[in-house]
Amino acid sequence: MKRLSFGRYLLPVYAALAFLYLLTPIAYTFAFSFNDAGRSNLVWRGFTFTNWQNPCGAPAVCESVVNSLQIGVLATVISTVLGTMIAIALVRYRFRLRAGANLLLFLPMATPEVVLGAALLAQFLNLRVNPGFATIVIAHVMFCISFVVVTVKARVASLDPRLEEAAADLYASPRAAFWRVTFPLLLPGIAAAALLAFSLSFDDFIITNFNSGNTDTFPKFVYVSATRGIPAQANVMGSAMFLIALIIVVTGQVLAARRRRAAAT
Amino acid sequence: MTAALVVGHGTEVAGARRRSRTAWLLLAPGLLYLFVFFVAPVAVLLLTSLFERVPGGPVGATRPAFAVSNYVDAVVAYAPQFGRSFLYAFIATVLALAIGYPLAYVIGVRCRTRPLLQGVLLVLVIAPFFTSFILRTIAWKQILADDSVVVSVLKTVSLLPDDARLTATPVAVVAGLTYNFLPFMTLPVYASLERLDLRLVEAGGDLYATPISTFRHVTLPLTMPGIVSGSLLTFIPAAGDYVNSALLGNAGTSMVGNVIDSRFFRVVDYPTAAALSVILMAAVLLLVAWYVRRSGTEDLL
Amino acid sequence: MSGRDLELVSVTKRFGDFTAVDDLSLTMPSGSFFALLGPSGCGKTTMLRIIAGLESPSAGRVFIGGEDITATRAHQRPVNTVFQSYALFPHLDVIENVAFGLRRRREKHVVERAMAALDLVELRHLAGRKPAQLSGGQQQRVALARALVNNPAVLLLDEPLGALDLKLRRQMQVELKRIQNEVGLTFVHVTHDQEEAMTMADTVAVMNAGRIEQMGAPQELYDLPRTPFVANFLGRSNLLAGTVTDEHGGLLGVDVAGTRVQVPADRAVARSGAVLVGVRPEKVILLGADDPAPPGATALGPGTVADVSFAGVSTEYLVDVPGAGRMSVFAQNLTGLSATPGGTVRLAWSPQHAFALVDDGAPDDGTGEAVEAAELSEAAAP
Numbered sequence: 049m050k051r052l053s054f055g056r057y058l059l060p061v062y063a064a065l066a067f068l069y070l071l072t073p074i075a076y077t078f079a080f081s082f083n084d085a086g087r088s089n090l091v092w093r094g095f096t097f098t099n100w101q102n103p104c105g106a107p108a109v110c111e112s113v114v115n116s117l118q119i120g121v122l123a124t125v126i127s128t129v130l131g132t133m134i135a136i137a138l139v140r141y142r143f144r145l146r147a148g149a150n151l152l153l154f155l156p157m158a159t160p161e162v163v164l165g166a167a168l169l170a171q172f173l174n175l176r177v178n179p180g181f182a183t184i185v186i187a188h189v190m191f192c193i194s195f196v197v198v199t200v201k202a203r204v205a206s207l208d209p210r211l212e213e214a215a216a217d218l219y220a221s222p223r224a225a226f227w228r229v230t231f232p233l234l235l236p237g238i239a240a241a242a243l244l245a246f247s248l249s250f251d252d253f254i255i256t257n258f259n260s261g262n263t264d265t266f267p268k269f270v271y272v273s274a275t276r277g278i279p280a281q282a283n284v285m286g287s288a289m290f291l292i293a294l295i296i297v298v299t300g301q302v303l304a305a306r307r308r309r310a311a312a313t
Numbered sequence: 314m315t316a317a318l319v320v321g322h323g324t325e326v327a328g329a330r331r332r333s334r335t336a337w338l339l340l341a342p343g344l345l346y347l348f349v350f351f352v353a354p355v356a357v358l359l360l361t362s363l364f365e366r367v368p369g370g371p372v373g374a375t376r377p378a379f380a381v382s383n384y385v386d387a388v389v390a391y392a393p394q395f396g397r398s399f400l401y402a403f404i405a406t407v408l409a410l411a412i413g414y415p416l417a418y419v420i421g422v423r424c425r426t427r428p429l430l431q432g433v434l435l436v437l438v439i440a441p442f443f444t445s446f447i448l449r450t451i452a453w454k455q456i457l458a459d460d461s462v463v464v465s466v467l468k469t470v471s472l473l474p475d476d477a478r479l480t481a482t483p484v485a486v487v488a489g490l491t492y493n494f495l496p497f498m499t500l501p502v503y504a505s506l507e508r509l510d511l512r513l514v515e516a517g518g519d520l521y522a523t524p525i526s527t528f529r530h531v532t533l534p535l536t537m538p539g540i541v542s543g544s545l546l547t548f549i550p551a552a553g554d555y556v557n558s559a560l561l562g563n564a565g566t567s568m569v570g571n572v573i574d575s576r577f578f579r580v581v582d583y584p585t586a587a588a589l590s591v592i593l594m595a596a597v598l599l600l601v602a603w604y605v606r607r608s609g610t611e612d613l614l
Numbered sequence: 615m616s617g618r619d620l621e622l623v624s625v626t627k628r629f630g631d632f633t634a635v636d637d638l639s640l641t642m643p644s645g646s647f648f649a650l651l652g653p654s655g656c657g658k659t660t661m662l663r664i665i666a667g668l669e670s671p672s673a674g675r676v677f678i679g680g681e682d683i684t685a686t687r688a689h690q691r692p693v694n695t696v697f698q699s700y701a702l703f704p705h706l707d708v709i710e711n712v713a714f715g716l717r718r719r720r721e722k723h724v725v726e727r728a729m730a731a732l733d734l735v736e737l738r739h740l741a742g743r744k745p746a747q748l749s750g751g752q753q754q755r756v757a758l759a760r761a762l763v764n765n766p767a768v769l770l771l772d773e774p775l776g777a778l779d780l781k782l783r784r785q786m787q788v789e790l791k792r793i794q795n796e797v798g799l800t801f802v803h804v805t806h807d808q809e810e811a812m813t814m815a816d817t818v819a820v821m822n823a824g825r826i827e828q829m830g831a832p833q834e835l836y837d838l839p840r841t842p843f844v845a846n847f848l849g850r851s852n853l854l855a856g857t858v859t860d861e862h863g864g865l866l867g868v869d870v871a872g873t874r875v876q877v878p879a880d881r882a883v884a885r886s887g888a889v890l891v892g893v894r895p896e897k898v899i900l901l902g903a904d905d906p907a908p909p910g911a912t913a914l915g916p917g918t919v920a921d922v923s924f925a926g927v928s929t930e931y932l933v934d935v936p937g938a939g940r941m942s943v944f945a946q947n948l949t950g951l952s953a954t955p956g957g958t959v960r961l962a963w964s965p966q967h968a969f970a971l972v973d974d975g976a977p978d979d980g981t982g983e984a985v986e987a988a989e990l991s992e993a994a995a996p
Binding site: 059060062063066067069070071072073074076077080090130131133134136137138140141142143149152153154155156158159160161162163164166167168169170171173174186187189190193197247250251253254257258266267270271274278282283285286287289290293294297298301304305308 | 333335336337339340342343344346347348350351352353354355357358361412413415416418419420423428429432433434436437438439440441442443444445446447448449450451452453455456458492495545549550552553554555556560569570573574577583586587590591593594597598601
């Protein structure tokens with residue numbers, strides 16, 4: 049059956065256009081990080097490296113990035129630990145109220161960020177807690193847990209339970225079996241979950257906005273300066289994050305491909 | 314053979330039941346956290362939505378009450394915003410499907426023989442996530458600005474009337490929503506397409522179906538789970554978003570999220586803001602409940 | 615460096631209202647190669663897991679070397695298992711897999727001992743590879759080395775050869791037997807393959823529905839089965855229903871559909887009442903309708919040949935004998951076909967080859983084929 053050559057190429061062309069669409073704003077952001085702009089980075093004035101050489105030129109930029117990083121690390125650690133424990137329990141054990149637990153974990157992912165942010169703020173206000181660094185961390189952990197559970201759960205499910213039996217058969221106490229067999233095998237999944245949690249936390253705006261008080265995170269800083277004019281250094285930060293993330297993910301892909309090739313020999 | 318299956322199952326059950334205490338130890342910290350910082354706040358939100366403002370009192374003061382009228386007032390006053398939120402989210406979802414499905418198809422089906430290419434393309438799909446959400450929305454604002462290259466070209470080619478603009482329009486808001494949530498649609502659809510058994514598509518061809526017919530009767534139904542979850546994952550956050558509307562729209566494009574934000578921070582009207590949030594959440598929960606009814610809770614995560 | 619006795623006393627295991635192992639007692643002497651043979655679902659794997667400590671029995675006790683280990687947990691028992699799916703740790707290389715048990719017990723000279731174990735299975739050159747880089751046969755040998763290196767009192771093998779192709783399986787059967795002889799450990803081998811059990815084991819226990827039907831040396835079990843299940847699970851048997859009419863000279867006379875058939879009394883489970891007379895197909899010869907029977911032989915027939923199947927080594931004839939049913943005859947192909955479908959033949963065998971059983975109504979009596987077919991399909995489906 050002769051396929052229409054038109055139909056054959058239509059799809060890839062369409063996909064290529066879609067990729068172009070996806071990457072345009074990123075290219076734009078990257079380009080304008082080299083702009084010799086003053087306060088406001090709206091019009092192209094000239095090419096310069098100074099923004100990259102002096103990323104903390106605009107003071108608030110660095111401060112907000114540092115905040116975001118600190119919050120990200122804290123939220124990642126806490127949510128990864130809590131989420132991993134839940135994921136293991138969900139896959140390996142049977143217990144009543146399973147459906148309830150599944151629902152409870154799903155709801156934060158399904159609830160609009162506006163509602164999550166507003167609800168947390170309402171509660172903090174009622175408890176007379178001032179929104180700030182701590183409340184941001186609390187909020188981030190809350191919505192990251194579910195994503196960690198989803199990611200780790202997939203990995204736990206793919207783990208052969210016979211391996212833990214083999215460990216016990218070979219004189220490993222339950223604790224030894226976990227740390228020497230289960231945990232190393234879960235590590236890729238946990239790492240992926242941690243990366244996901246970190247990126248969700250770093251990039252979060254709406255929930256953070258509701259619960260941050262005076263503390264600035266990077267997205268909040270950018271949003272607030274949108275009216276005044278965003279310093280080019282923010283573009284530098286954004287582009288730098290993009291490149292770092294890209295490198296990490298691509299490295300992961302290449303390593304996985306290499307492992308696949310080694311296993312096939 | 315059935316006996317063997319039973320034995321196999323029985324082994325699992327017996328072992329698992331013995332350890333359900335450990336299960337609760339593992340679950341308790343995380344679930345407790347969610348209880349305190351998700352369930353309780355939502356409950357507080359519900360309560361706050363029923364409070365009433367103290368007339369003549371300090372800004373933001375409320376007192377406990379059971380003012381269901383808050384809901385009525387909220388719906389009446391902000392019906393346009395609700396309508397807009399759901400409309401924009403709906404259009405964005407449809408557009409995301411139109412763009413994301415073919416994209417997912419190319420990666421998940423056409424590129425199946427080349428896993429490295431698949432990996433790279435998937436990375437490109439999630440790549441937008443690596444920059445800040447705000448930054449890329451602002452980038453669109455500048456790309457579509459009145460004096461930008463894009464707009465000039467469109468005007469020259471007469472696709473755009475001379476005095477029209479792209480920013481500060483509903484079009485820009487919907488475009489922004491589509492862009493920001495495209496990966497949410499593409500990834501679940503990709504997951505479905507990746508698992509698609511191509512032999513079924515071949516069987517369709519073998520049974521005299523044209524490519525379009527095969528798509529309609531074989532591929533589409535089989536990838537429906539991915540489409541449904543992708544649509545939910547796109548529609549729900551889009552309906553609650555307000556950043557796109559704030560950055561790319563104008564006062565006339567405000568969505569529910571914008572109102573909640575302003576009611577919380579500018580007007581300091583907690584009960585109304587809370588009521589709006591509850592209504593939004595209820596609408597979303599209805600959608601989720603319908604989905605759960607269809608597929609059960611195991612597939613949620 | 616030798617194994618110890620393994621003793622099971624009234625071990626029962628229930629899952630809900632399903633009884634997987636039913637009041638099972640047996641002793642496996644140290645240093646022997648013991649096979650637990652049975653169809654899927656008969657409880658043999660459950661039995662193994664109870665010995666390993668991965669399941670605890672609902673009732674009964676387990677003793678190793680006279681010591682009651684019923685209450686000890688899996689990681690404290692001097693028992694190691696070679697799993698059906700090998701269960702090699704994918705994140706460790708071969709030498710670390712083999713050394714795993716030694717390291718957990720903080721033994722000395724770990725690497726040397728692990729290497730020695732790899733030598734035993736002739737895989738020293740693969741010590742640095744990861745399990746994913748090994749073939750199925752190699753993985754199986756690593757799993758074996760990993761268990762052996764710990765010198766367990768009892769080594770359990772859970773259908774370890776199931777995933778290998780025929781040629782490799784035969785090779786490994788010989789290997790395992792050699793290693794067991796060399797090392798002198800007590801091996802308990804679980805399998806559904808009766809040929810495997812018979813070639814490798816010193817003692818075979820046939821299990822069915824949670825119970826042991828018969829236990830003994832392979833030849834003993836084959837030559838003199840005690841239940842219809844064993845008669846059809848090990849090889850094939852023709853079972854003829856009849857009633858005992860008399861007994862003298864150490865021979866029982868049984869009336870089978872009007873013909874008088876003789877069975878030695880010491881080869882009969884019951885000496886009166888309704889019995890099933892059994893004779894294996896390869897012990898039956900075909901006679902032409904008018905040929906005389908050999909002196910002293912039991913003769914049955916005439917019957918009609920229903921089917922002839924040429925199987926290379928032998929030819930199987932299915933003969934319908936009125937009153938007795940369908941009999942199966944395996945004839946070695948020494949002289950070419952001796953009968954054709956539709957022909958009339960008589961069947962004869964020596965009474966010394968016959969045995970008498972009682973129909974105990976157990977599942978799967980008389981149709982071992984159905985069980986084997988089920989095994990094959992289950993083995994084929996992953």
